[in-house]
Amino acid sequence: MDETRRKERQAAREQVVAALQAGQSWHTVSQKPDLPLKRAMAYRLLRAVRQQGKSALQDGRHGHPSKLRGEARVFLEARCRETPSPSSSALQQALHERFGLHVSVSQINRVRAALGVSHRPERFPQEKKRKHSLVARPPQNG
Numbered sequence: 001m002d003e004t005r006r007k008e009r010q011a012a013r014e015q016v017v018a019a020l021q022a023g024q025s026w027h028t029v030s031q032k033p034d035l036p037l038k039r040a041m042a043y044r045l046l047r048a049v050r051q052q053g054k055s056a057l058q059d060g061r062h063g064h065p066s067k068l069r070g071e072a073r074v075f076l077e078a079r080c081r082e083t084p085s086p087s088s089s090a091l092q093q094a095l096h097e098r099f100g101l102h103v104s105v106s107q108i109n110r111v112r113a114a115l116g117v118s119h120r121p122e123r124f125p126q127e128k129k130r131k132h133s134l135v136a137r138p139p140q141n142g
Contacts, residue, residue, distance in 0.1 A: 008034075009036050010057065010058075012032075012034060012035065012036045012037075013036060013037065013045065013057055014057055015032075016029055016035065016036075016037055016042050016045070017042075017045055017046055017049050017057065020042065020043070020046045021046065021049075026039050026042065026043075029042070045057070068095075068101075068103060068107065068108075068111050071099070072095060072098075072099045072101055073111065073115075075094075075095070075098065075099070076091060076095065076108070076111060076112070076115075077115050077117060079091060079094065080112060080115070080117035081117060084117075088105040088108045088109055088112070089105060091108050092104075092105055092108055095108075
């Protein structure tokens with residue numbers, strides 16, 4: 001969501017809460033055409049504002065993709081290309097130590113897939129299966 005739209009949405013939320021605090025009914029408030037909230041969410045937001053103040057109106061969500069941009073994403077890609085089999089949990093720890101980022105393993109896996117550097121665990125060579133002899137076994141008497 002672009003910044004202008006985010007600010008418009010924030011202003012509309014503030015207006016809805018202000019109207020409800022002023023004693024207007026939901027029916028009156030909901031007549032506005034650009035209402036960004038459903039009734040239950042508006043009352044939930046109103047309750048949060050009463051308990052926490054104006055800070056409850058701030059939308060602090062950032063989304064996971066923003067965590068792995070720029071230098072952190074370059075670091076992740078370089079690490080995966082240098083060592084083709086690092087586990088996602090090891091990458092998670094490395095991102096936390098180097099950049100202070102808390103990124104989920106599932107997000108790391110999504111970014112790795114998008115970059116084409118998915119985790120390929122090292123496998124032990126499998127023993128060759130023995131071929132069964134083609135010699136017929138004598139029938140067993142039962």
